[in-house]
Amino acid sequence: MRRIQLEDLSKQLGFSKTLISMVLNGKGNHYGISKKTQAIVLDAIAKVNYAPNKFAKSLRTGKSFFIGLIVPDISNPFYSTIAKKIENILFEHNYNLLVCSTEENIEKEKLLVEMMVNQQGVDGLILASCYQDATFYERAVLSHIPVIFIDRVLPNFGGNFVSIDNYSGAKEIVTHLLEKGFKNIACFAITPIYLSTINDRLLGFKNAHKHFSIIMSENLIKVVNFEKIMEDVEKGLTEILESDKNLDAVFALNNHIAIALLTCLRKEKFRKFAQVQIACFDDIATFDIIDKKVLSVSQPIEEIGKQASELLLEILAGKKNAKENIVLPPKLIVR
Amino acid sequence: MRRIQLEDLSKQLGFSKTLISMVLNGKGNHYGISKKTQAIVLDAIAKVNYAPNKFAKSLRTGKSFFIGLIVPDISNPFYSTIAKKIENILFEHNYNLLVCSTEENIEKEKLLVEMMVNQQGVDGLILASCYQDATFYERAVLSHIPVIFIDRVLPNFGGNFVSIDNYSGAKEIVTHLLEKGFKNIACFAITPIYLSTINDRLLGFKNAHKHFSIIMSENLIKVVNFEKIMEDVEKGLTEILESDKNLDAVFALNNHIAIALLTCLRKEKFRKFAQVQIACFDDIATFDIIDKKVLSVSQPIEEIGKQASELLLEILAGKKNAKENIVLPPKLIVR
DNA sequence: GTGAAAGCGCTAACAT
DNA sequence: ATGTTAGCGCTTTCAC
Numbered sequence: 001m002r003r004i005q006l007e008d009l010s011k012q013l014g015f016s017k018t019l020i021s022m023v024l025n026g027k028g029n030h031y032g033i034s035k036k037t038q039a040i041v042l043d044a045i046a047k048v049n050y051a052p053n054k055f056a057k058s059l060r061t062g063k064s065f066f067i068g069l070i071v072p073d074i075s076n077p078f079y080s081t082i083a084k085k086i087e088n089i090l091f092e093h094n095y096n097l098l099v100c101s102t103e104e105n106i107e108k109e110k111l112l113v114e115m116m117v118n119q120q121g122v123d124g125l126i127l128a129s130c131y132q133d134a135t136f137y138e139r140a141v142l143s144h145i146p147v148i149f150i151d152r153v154l155p156n157f158g159g160n161f162v163s164i165d166n167y168s169g170a171k172e173i174v175t176h177l178l179e180k181g182f183k184n185i186a187c188f189a190i191t192p193i194y195l196s197t198i199n200d201r202l203l204g205f206k207n208a209h210k211h212f213s214i215i216m217s218e219n220l221i222k223v224v225n226f227e228k229i230m231e232d233v234e235k236g237l238t239e240i241l242e243s244d245k246n247l248d249a250v251f252a253l254n255n256h257i258a259i260a261l262l263t264c265l266r267k268e269k270f271r272k273f274a275q276v277q278i279a280c281f282d283d284i285a286t287f288d289i290i291d292k293k294v295l296s297v298s299q300p301i302e303e304i305g306k307q308a309s310e311l312l313l314e315i316l317a318g319k320k321n322a323k324e325n326i327v328l329p330p331k332l333i334v335r
Numbered sequence: 336m337r338r339i340q341l342e343d344l345s346k347q348l349g350f351s352k353t354l355i356s357m358v359l360n361g362k363g364n365h366y367g368i369s370k371k372t373q374a375i376v377l378d379a380i381a382k383v384n385y386a387p388n389k390f391a392k393s394l395r396t397g398k399s400f401f402i403g404l405i406v407p408d409i410s411n412p413f414y415s416t417i418a419k420k421i422e423n424i425l426f427e428h429n430y431n432l433l434v435c436s437t438e439e440n441i442e443k444e445k446l447l448v449e450m451m452v453n454q455q456g457v458d459g460l461i462l463a464s465c466y467q468d469a470t471f472y473e474r475a476v477l478s479h480i481p482v483i484f485i486d487r488v489l490p491n492f493g494g495n496f497v498s499i500d501n502y503s504g505a506k507e508i509v510t511h512l513l514e515k516g517f518k519n520i521a522c523f524a525i526t527p528i529y530l531s532t533i534n535d536r537l538l539g540f541k542n543a544h545k546h547f548s549i550i551m552s553e554n555l556i557k558v559v560n561f562e563k564i565m566e567d568v569e570k571g572l573t574e575i576l577e578s579d580k581n582l583d584a585v586f587a588l589n590n591h592i593a594i595a596l597l598t599c600l601r602k603e604k605f606r607k608f609a610q611v612q613i614a615c616f617d618d619i620a621t622f623d624i625i626d627k628k629v630l631s632v633s634q635p636i637e638e639i640g641k642q643a644s645e646l647l648l649e650i651l652a653g654k655k656n657a658k659e660n661i662v663l664p665p666k667l668i669v670r
Numbered sequence: 671g672t673g674a675a676a677g678c679g680c681t682a683a684c685a686t
Numbered sequence: 687a688t689g690t691t692a693g694c695g696c697t698t699t700c701a702c
Contacts, residue, residue: 060681083409396678
């Protein structure tokens with residue numbers, strides 16, 4: 001049972017392959033093919049459920065109708081939510097999505113990008129990069145196909161991106177804590193520390209203190225390795241405990257850290273910190289079903305996917321040329 | 336700046352395209368091409384970072400090296416974890432993954448399957464189907480390409496699948512509750528109720544009771560619509576509250592329902608149920624950071640992805656022919 | 671050991 | 687208003 005193809009339709013209908021192809025691609029009017037003929041062709045196509053061979057088409061046109069999405073970890077709900085939104089929007093425009101995870105590994109990211117561009121021939125790329133600078137992309141990719149960076153922003157980068165205002169979000173949440181009278185606020189950051197998201201949140205944390213002329217202790221800033229979050233969070237808390245500092249509140253720079261903090265703080269060993277206020281950049285459903293009143297900022301996650309895919313589609317359609325930088329506002333959630 | 340192709344290499348090296356193609360595809364020895372020539376060719380390929388045009392290759396060979404993954408919702412961590420595992424394994428074998436969500440919509444699933452098979456030309460399919468019966472697949476798909484069903488199983492279906500032993504898991508968790516002396520156990524199921532996962536768990540719930548000759552009340556079984564989980568869970572709890580039945584424990588047939596239950600039970604209105612034991616099919620990280628000691632069964636999620644992709648790869652490599660049914664054991668988690 | 675040439679299924683420039 | 691034909695870049699049969 002062979003797949004039906006243009007040739008079959010051509011024989012069956014008595015029209016040339018060209019004509020059928022024209023009608024199929026919506027260029028019937030443009031080429032002045034009679035309404036009647038068009039109707040006959042479309043009818044037959046629908047009846048036998050014909051779809052052109054994608055490889056032949058792509059080979060001929062040079063367009064793949066594939067978009068690549070590269071993220072650090074697609075099993076992370078933050079990214080899978082974005083992925084779903086992107087997939088939905090692209091699907092409506094006949095584009096398909098190819099998703100890969102980098103595991104925060106720069107080499108793997110490079111490999112994936114090259115594979116997508118060079119081998120898969122994607123028409124565009126959306127990516128949450130773990131690169132530190134834009135050199136690789138400027139040299140190897142950006143001249144070939146349109147790229148939209150999401151979530152994380154590369155320093156000194158002139159290209160398209162859609163991100164969250166991490167600095168303001170962090171400053172706002174810490175300001176809220178300081179205004180409520182919390183004084184000794186620890187901050188748990190995460191590697192890779194050079195990421196714009198983390199950097200900006202950290203800066204927001206520091207500048208909120210500066211704004212109130214409150215001197216914060218550098219010892220209350222801990223950096224957690226993303227590959228052993230639970231372990232490092234416990235270590236950080238232990239150090240604070242042993243340093244005999246007072247601790248009012250902890251600001252977790254992402255949800256993974258908040259989960260680890262919440263887990264650790266249940267341990268007998270940290271009972272001194274039982275009343276500590278937790279604040280977290282990113283809001284997750286879990287915060288609604290625990291007794292602790294977590295303060296958080298929620299990110300418009302789906303909106304990132306929406307903006308990124310719509311921008312990419314516009315560029316692909318030739319409707320847009322200039323580089324666009326979209327920065328979305330996060331929202332403080334007080335429980 | 337044109338992409339490099341076989342023709343360029345041919346001119347540059349003085350060998351025919353044929354020869355280079357043979358070497359590139361590892362058939363150098365088979366065609367008796369001298370070691371020396373092979374080395375020269377491989378060297379040049381590496382130096383200029385040549386990769387064959389995928390569309391031309393697929394058009395010629397009829398193989399796409401794409402695998403389709405169709406799930407109800409890729410933003411659900413259960414499925415995104417499976418997706419990541421599958422992607423990793425396939426990537427090592429030069430296959431790429433195409434992921435789509437059905438939103439539990441049979442029509443959309445049909446559309447997606449047809450698109451993947453007919454338009455994208457995927458070489459194989461892995462899917463968590465929301466179909467009720469296998470007729471569509473048996474008629475339209477299974478004769479074309481290999482398909483692995485995961486998570487959910489279609490009734491009377493002779494094809495490949497990888498699933499969890501939902502019946503035993505549910506029976507075990509409910510048995511544990513009954514043995515601990517819980518007597519009035521409610522069960523919150525979810526639509527679509529015909530899914531094998533839900534069906535089997537419900538049957539496990541019932542048979543555990545039967546085994547202890549305990550008569551359970553049908554009024555304690557509630558079915559929640561997956562599109563308004565929170566609302567329906569609250570309604571179910573209210574009905575139980577008003578019926579003046581005693582309630583010891585609630586068995587949630589999936590994690591979404593458990594989250595909704597935990598949220599509702601915090602409301603003043605349900606304070607009578609404050610001490611109710613929660614049991615859940617599926618174990619999630621949240622259960623570790625809340626005060627309530629949730630009883631759960633954990634599913635070997637990554638293992639589903641691993642088994643499914645490895646089985647598919649074997650079939651594609653022609654190493655396997657017979658249909659295989661893999662049923663993985665869940666594990667009781669007592670807190 | 672190596673190369674020439676056909677052809678995978680489609681689109682689009684050019685004819686008519 | 688419709689048809690002929692070349693060619694996208696690759697693999698593979700067949701010839702040498």
